[in-house]
Amino acid sequence: NADAAMYHAKASGRNNYQYFNEEMNMAAAMHFEMESALRSALQLGQFELHYQPIMDIATRRLATLEVLLRWRRPAGGLVMPDQFIPLIEDNGLIVPIGEWVLRRACEQSMEWQRQGIAPVPMAINLSARQFMHRGLVDSIRRTLEETGIDPALIEFEITETALMQHGEQTLEILGQINAMGIRLSIDDFGTGYSSLAYLKRFPVRKIKIDRAFIKDLEESAEDRAIVAAIVALSDSLQLSVVAEGVETEGQFQLLREQGCTFAQGYLFSKPVLGVRAQLMMDKAA
């Protein structure tokens, strides 16, 4: 039992050390195994995209689909991004994998359009590591050309932390992306070092309030005040606001009263495979 083991470990310094060491070796081995599996995952076709609707609050209709990456391991089931994205950011694999995400999302959008489905913009996540890669802008341009997608159907989501990290260089890259006609939004707003005034310098159209502020919206007057302040400031800067992680009708109604533009969360749908996302879209007239 755990208490006894802990007591034993504390009582004997040497045992404690061995125990700890074994755990570290296990963790290192798992990390190594996962990393080599990730290296071949792209060629093996083990990544898949799921899509989560972002709803227009006023009309309660689908506005955007956020593209979320998953890793399908033959033996290990579906691996969620929090389990492997930090790792591929560290080793640089995020660059080719991120390129695949954009290409696959564009191809999917074009497939839907060919089937007569009214196009819905796709929101794609970009991490800081992708920004530092010099080839990013060229790679995006190539993907747009080769897939033929309308850039107005693409939005990139970037966290404020990623924005603040690289200052001037980031500003220049964002300018180039914006010039291609792709829209930009700030993800997980409120969790990093946030300054809406600072955001004015970036060609950003939309901010996504982090789920941390939405979770207790119904109970917490403080969270309601924070969300109201973000919405008011965003309005004056002509930014639209998305609330992330909306799970209840009560949260949805509060957001509506506060003038929030969009809502995303399990209240509407979890992220789903393309075939299911298709059912949420309208046939073009």
Ligand code: C2E
């Ligand atoms: P994110 O961009 O902030 O995405 C929103 C996350 O919140 C998703 O988790 C989504 O499934 C989850 N979520 C949405 N609605 C609700 C809700 O009502 N309740 C709760 N509890 N959760 C909700 P997911 O798919 O696990 O993705 C986690 C993070 O991984 C994303 O956070 C994003 O930062 C990163 N990520 C995912 N796909 C990609 C990708 O293709 N490229 C990069 N660079 N990062 C990605």
Ligand code: MG
């Ligand atoms: Mg996102």
Ligand code: MG
């Ligand atoms: Mg987010």
Ligand code: MG
């Ligand atoms: Mg996040």
